[in-house]
Structure formats: structure tokens, C-alpha cells
Amino acid sequence: xxxxxxxxxxxxxxLRQLPVFAPDAALWSRLVTAQQRRVRAQRWRLGVFSAxxxxxVCAAVSLLPHPMPPVQQEIAAGQRESQTLESxxxxxxxxTRPGAPGLVSVRVIDAGLQAAYDRGARADxxxxxxxxxxxxxxxxxxxxxxxxxxxxxxxxxx
Numbered sequence: 474x475x476x477x478x479x480x481x482x483x484x485x486x487x488l489r490q491l492p493v494f495a496p497d498a499a500l501w502s503r504l505v506t507a508q509q510r511r512v513r514a515q516r517w518r519l520g521v522f523s524a525x526x527x528x529x530v531c532a533a534v535s536l537l538p539h540p541m542p543p544v545q546q547e548i549a550a551g552q553r554e555s556q557t558l559e560s561x562x563x564x565x566x567x568x569t570r571p572g573a574p575g576l577v578s579v580r581v582i583d584a585g586l587q588a589a590y591d592r593g594a595r596a597d598x599x600x601x602x603x604x605x606x607x608x609x610x611x612x613x614x615x616x617x618x619x620x621x622x623x624x625x626x627x628x629x630x631x
Contacts, residue, residue: 548596551603558610565614576613582606 586602 545596548603551600551607553606554629555603555610558607558614562610562614577611578609579606582609 582602582605586599586606589599589602
């Protein structure tokens with residue numbers, strides 16, 4: 474064809490001078506088949522990508538920490554406070570009276586807590602019991618009604 478320079482506007486290609494030919498009769502069916510193959514491959518890749526994305530989302534949801542419901546947070550806060558109060562009570566206790574009235578109430582509340590956990594009590598009942606236990610421990614600390622520290626450790630079963 475010769476040297477064609479596309480940048481030079483004087484040397485334009487005249488498309489009317491291109492050869493004309495009759496395409497093969499099976500060309501159209503080959504084009505359709507190739508297009509269908511491309512579409513199937515694209516759909517398959519999209520399906521694999523979608524499944525992988527769904528698996529990643531499910532893994533992320535199951536592995537990420539979930540915040541506790543507010544009532545569960547209050548129960549956990551009551552437990553932490555009770556541990557702190559019990560430690561304080563053990564620190565300030567100096568009496569060895571095994572039948573101190575305050576200790577009896579803590580033992581009764583502990584038995585109630587254990588029974589509540591054993592039967593799967595509702596959160597509001599557990600929260601109330603933890604509050605009662607904390608109040609009893611505060612009362613023991615404030616009024617000096619305590620027992621032997623070794624006995625106090627045996628009280629907590631939860």
C-alpha cells in the first residue's frame with residue numbers, strides 16, 4: 474500500500490478504496506458463540522467474586538466483637554464492683570467472728586445468685602441480686618461486721 478502517514482492531513486485514507494469481500498457464511502455463528510462464551514465466563518467470575526465477598530462479610534461479622542446489651546453491661550459492672558468491694562472488705566476485716574450478721578446476708582445473697590445462674594434467670598433479676606450483694610458488702614465495710622478472710626473467700630461460688 475505504500476507509506477501512509479496518519480499525522481499528515483494531506484495523506485488521508487480513502488475507505489472506498491478498500492477491498493470488498495463476502496464474509497464466510499459461518500462467521501456470524503462463530504461471533505455469537507464467542508460472545509456467549511465471554512458472557513458465561515464473565516458471569517462465572519462475577520459469581521465467584523460475589524461468593525467470596527459474601528464469605529468475607531460473614532467472617533467479618535462473626536469475628537468482630539459484638540457490644541454487650543446494656544443490661545449485660547450492668548451485670549458485668551455489678552460483678553466488677555462486687556469484686557472490688559470484697560477485696561476492700563477483706564483488707565479492712567480484723568474480726569474473726571464466724572456468725573457476723575452482715576456475712577450471713579452476703580451468704581444468702583450468694584446462694585440466691587448461684588441458684589439464679591443455675592436456672593438461667595433473666596438479666597434484671599441477676600442485676601438486682603448483684604446490687605443487693607454490693608449493698609451488703611458496703612454495709613460490712615462501713616460497720617466493720619466481718620469474719621475471717623479465709624472464710625470470706627469460701628463464700629464466693631460464682
